[in-house]
Amino acid sequence: MTRRLIGVLALSASVPALAGPATPSPEVFTVGTASAASGKKATGFLSIPAGSDAGTEIPVAVVRGAKSGPVLALVSGAHGTEYASIAAIEELIGRLDPAQLSGTVVLVPLVNVASFEGKVPHVNPVDGKSMNRFYPGRADGTQTERALLAMTREVVERCDYLIDLHGGDLDEDLRPYAYWVKTGNAKLDAASREMVLAFGLDTIIVATDRPTDAASSRYLDSTATTRGKPAITVEAGRAGTVDPEDVRALVDGCLSVMRQLRMLAGEPARVEHPVWITTLHAVASDATGIFHPLVKRGSYVAAGAPLGYVTDYFGREVFRARAPAAGIVLYVGAVPSMKKGDTLASIGVPGAGD
Numbered sequence: 001m002t003r004r005l006i007g008v009l010a011l012s013a014s015v016p017a018l019a020g021p022a023t024p025s026p027e028v029f030t031v032g033t034a035s036a037a038s039g040k041k042a043t044g045f046l047s048i049p050a051g052s053d054a055g056t057e058i059p060v061a062v063v064r065g066a067k068s069g070p071v072l073a074l075v076s077g078a079h080g081t082e083y084a085s086i087a088a089i090e091e092l093i094g095r096l097d098p099a100q101l102s103g104t105v106v107l108v109p110l111v112n113v114a115s116f117e118g119k120v121p122h123v124n125p126v127d128g129k130s131m132n133r134f135y136p137g138r139a140d141g142t143q144t145e146r147a148l149l150a151m152t153r154e155v156v157e158r159c160d161y162l163i164d165l166h167g168g169d170l171d172e173d174l175r176p177y178a179y180w181v182k183t184g185n186a187k188l189d190a191a192s193r194e195m196v197l198a199f200g201l202d203t204i205i206v207a208t209d210r211p212t213d214a215a216s217s218r219y220l221d222s223t224a225t226t227r228g229k230p231a232i233t234v235e236a237g238r239a240g241t242v243d244p245e246d247v248r249a250l251v252d253g254c255l256s257v258m259r260q261l262r263m264l265a266g267e268p269a270r271v272e273h274p275v276w277i278t279t280l281h282a283v284a285s286d287a288t289g290i291f292h293p294l295v296k297r298g299s300y301v302a303a304g305a306p307l308g309y310v311t312d313y314f315g316r317e318v319f320r321a322r323a324p325a326a327g328i329v330l331y332v333g334a335v336p337s338m339k340k341g342d343t344l345a346s347i348g349v350p351g352a353g354d
């Protein structure tokens with residue numbers, strides 16, 4: 001993908017506008033229009049040109065450590081209303097000090113700008129597509145696909161490790177958890193398992209269902225793993241809130257992984273005894289109407305326990321959802337709006353984490 005220097009905003013004082021030499025020296029690391037020399041921080045944009053629909057500009061920051069080390073990508077805002085995760089990356093852009101860093105951190109705080117600005121959950125309102133389901137993207141696709149192609153080429157292919165941050169969407173009352181993508185490649189899986197333990201969230205979903213084909217990787221984490229790069233996905237946040245506790249969990253988790261990767265001094269804060277979730281049940285509504293939850297996020301439910309019910313617009317119960325298995329309520333619907341087929345709760349069943 002050609003690097004386009006149209007509509008550039010270089011926000012860092014250390015980098016002049018329209019930064020990015022044609023042939024960067026080895027000390028300079030460039031993503032989109034963000035070019036950081038060794039020991040510097042730079043911000044810029046991935047410019048997605050217009051195609052069958054409008055173009056967009058995805059903000060990106062590069063923190064280039066004074067010492068050498070791996071490249072870690074931190075990405076949030078594929079779902080632009082998962083605010084806690086976006087706030088976490090925003091905080092990290094300010095906090096990371098290139099003088100203390102070994103290696104390079106590429107931070108993308110907001111992939112789905114139109115979702116954030118329009119307060120639209122789950123999808124990019126420009127084309128109605130989830131920005132975590134259409135990787136690795138395509139040049140002749142709609143905005144989501146063109147943007148994800150740029151993410152694949154400029155961020156995934158340039159990094160050694162990746163963390164995808166999410167935060168419970170506007171309609172999800174969610175308890176924090178992480179995903180460990182188990183690919184079957186022992187070396188890769190061992191590396192990502194160390195990352196997810198270092199991140200520190202105490203509930204970890206073992207994701208064994210991710211695509212294995214790099215050409216149709218769908219998710220950001222599997223776009224990394226199918227290219228041989230250890231990656232994890234983490235979630236903290238819920239229902240439009242920016243709870244300091246959720247933001248702290250995400251910020252501290254990223255810093256702890258950076259210690260585990262020897263990019264920062266100090267020891268990682270490893271979670272010792274996480275609950276591993278080996279089966280996920282997405283419970284869908286059988287009816288359209290008004291949702292009334294009967295469980296709280298994070299609670300344990302028995303098989304058959306009522307999770308909530310849906311009434312019609314006159315208050316008559318038309319559907320009652322029950323837990324298909326005993327497990328943990330990872331999230332439950334946070335708002336009354338409910339359409340037939342929508343997920344109203346996610347139940348995680350604990351199992352072995354190896």
Ligand SMILES: [Zn+2]
Pocket residue numbers: 078079082166167168169
């Ligand atoms: Zn998300």
